[in-house]
Amino acid sequence: MNTAVDVADVSKRFRLYHEKKQSLKERVLRAGHNPYDDFWALHGITFEVVEGETIGILGRNGSGKSTLLKCISGILQPTEGRVMVRGQLAALLELGAGFQPELSGRDNIYLNASLLGLSTKEVDRRFDEIVAFAELEQFIDNQVKYYSSGMYVRLGFAVAVNVDPDVLVVDEVLAVGDENFQRKCLARIKEFQDDGRTILFVTHSAEMVRQICDRAVVLDKGKVLTVAPAGEAIHRYHELLVT
Structure with missing residues (x-):
């Protein structure tokens, strides 16, 4: 089958600038030092999604899930690596974006x-x-x-x-909607699946992943722990939550 999304060795760095006011002594001591710290939100992320596949993205808060979807959607450019998307992509990410x-x-x-x-x-x-x-x-x-x-x-x-769209990317913003609308969204997602479209979405609901995903990616601290069939990935995710 054709590859719909190819994420190849993607890393993303953010620069966190020192904003607090510094005394003259602190400025002298820091002279010659960078006015920022590097924060790597993603480290060497690699996986492929084939056409018609539904992939869940699981991980604790701060694991890099939303950053990964933004890189896939083209909102952010990877610092290293590349992302290839075949066909038209539609994304529902941050609320109001x-x-x-x-x-x-x-x-x-x-x-x-x-x-x-x-x-x-x-x-x-x-x-x-x-x-x-x-x-x-x-x-x-x-x-x-x-x-x-x-x-x-x-x-x-x-x-x-x-x-x-050929590829639908959804962050966990759906959790904001009421139950009736969530059911409506899931019904439309299943229609997309029946049409052979590709779906990637972030969720904290292991049960949702079990119901509608073929596979899932589990992230921790910006790294891939596993890319596996839904049941196996959920088991790994639950192990992560208790560590």
């Missing part, structure tokens, strides 16, 4: 869908379905800065799944 708060929900649909490659005519054709899926008919002409976190998630997911 990609939305312009001063614009209405209507305008944000057109803006986000156009950034994902849809023409205005295509958005016109899908607009009602996007709004209905998001359950925002009464609020679609309000500025999104007045939306609740749940409304943000509903709108973001509705746009992402209605641009018909």
Whole structure:
């Protein structure tokens, strides 16, 4: 089968600058030293996802899950290594990411869908379905800065799944939605699976991984502990939680 996502030896470094005020003595002592510390959020991450596969990303808080998805989505560039994605990718990552708060929900649909490659005519054709899926008919002409976190998630997911991406990337923002909307999202994800699309998502729910994932990647401190079938990866994840 063809590879949909190829993550090859990816590492990501952030520079943490020293922001606190320093005395003259401290500045003299630190003269010639870097004004920052290097923090490596990812270390040599390597795995492949084949077309039509659903992959879960598991790990404790701070393990690098969200940074990895941002590298895969092209929001961040790896410091080392490379990421290859075959086909169109749609991502639902940080809450409100990609939305312009001063614009209405209507305008944000057109803006986000156009950034994902849809023409205005295509958005016109899908607009009602996007709004209905998001359950925002009464609020679609309000500025999104007045939306609740749940409304943000509903709108973001509705746009992402209605641009018909080849690869769908979802961070754990779905946990913000209510149970009914989560069930709705899972039903749409299963439709994507039936259509042979590729899905990567971060979750803290081992049960969700067990239900819908073919395999899972377990991260710890920015490194891959295992890439394995869902059941085996969940077992490794549970071992990690008790260490």
